[in-house]
Amino acid sequence: MSTKTYLDADAQAVVTNAVAQAELNTSGEIVTVLGDRSDSYSDIALAWSALASFLALTFCVTFPEFMLDGYAGLLGNWNAEWSPREIFAMAAGAAIFWFLLLWLLQLWDPIKFALIPGRLKTARAHSRAIAMFKVGAERRTHGRTGILIYLSMKEHRAEIVADEPIAAIVDAEVWGEAMADMLAEIKKGNIAEGMAAGVRDVGQVLSEHFPRGADDQNELPDRLIMV
Template sequence: MALRKISQMSQADHVLVTQAVADAERHTSGEIVTIVTDLSDHYEDMAMAWASAVAFVALVTYATFPDFYIGLIDGLTGGWGHEYTMGEYVALLLTAVALKWIGTWLILKWMPLRLALTPQATKLARVRSRAISLFKVGTEAKTIGRTGVLLYLSMKEHRAEIVADEAIASKVSPETWGDAMVALLDEVKSGNPGAGVAAAVAQMGVVLAEHFPKGTENPNEISDRLIEI
């Protein structure tokens, strides 16, 4: 399913980030790619999982206390009692459970609630997976020296990832990007995603310049512009 295209970043943010990338790459043979998205996954499976859990609890409850719920039905129908056959009772039970499932699923169409009920580990894994997928398409092996690195920010999950190409990953451990991630998230939490991405890029440039200094021949192999998807 295609994710909704948004504009989390202003034109000024685009200019700021693009300039930050250009400045960082003046001192390194590395190539920095920046991508910002509104949402990395729609978590439809989480909505279905919660709906199924609620339906199961309802099924157990109805089956455990049938007289109570049959009494409620009789009350709603004017107090006329009815001796339900096993087939009728099963039909009522399945209908009630189905309504619970559908109702819960519809409620969870509201994305803020769906995200709130999605485990942090799941969101982290989905953002990482999306970042790696985008890295493979637009950054991996796109430079002669395998020196591309992707900075990926997913706004609604409040998550960011840095994914590096083969040459960089062999010399730079994931922990080394810690300062860049802190710089990014501090600004994002303050409502300045553009400034956050630019600050992270600057920190990434410092790391890249140390391990991959600028060479005599170093064409700009990947566009510096910020990408929104």
């Protein structure tokens, strides 16, 4: 996973302060996570490279004259007669070339993420959010009132994951407003302000269902987690 830093210390403080402020009115504990990406997608890069290799090999088999003429022109030998072994080597070479080309192209993130289906990005971001929640928030508070706000930059995806007592009372659709406010700012390039807006909305919902008690303690760190 990349460790690219999207926010400087001052911007991170904006999110941290928003969490601290939101938790003044609720026993809920808000954890914020900002990630560069949710997966390496090496399996997808391999799949596209294998497909390119297969298509190249299929083309060579379907149009052998085109392949042989191309090699003859490249080598400057227009009257060449190729042996079966040489023809096989040419086809294999073309397949390997296209495999490596697609693999290398996908080392550039804009191409890599353009080739990843949107539904897969959503699924991987959701899985990553669940994993982060289990590590950082699930069952780590006295009343199991932890909630995680996760933003994955390369996928352009955000997730809100709540512990069971919260999920049992608050429908998932309720978090839609928080998501909308957060993404509206992020699309403008205001990442910290967007996450802070989401935190405020989440805090408002939590304060209605899980108000802060007199003996409430801060059980999870307020700081933004960068992964």
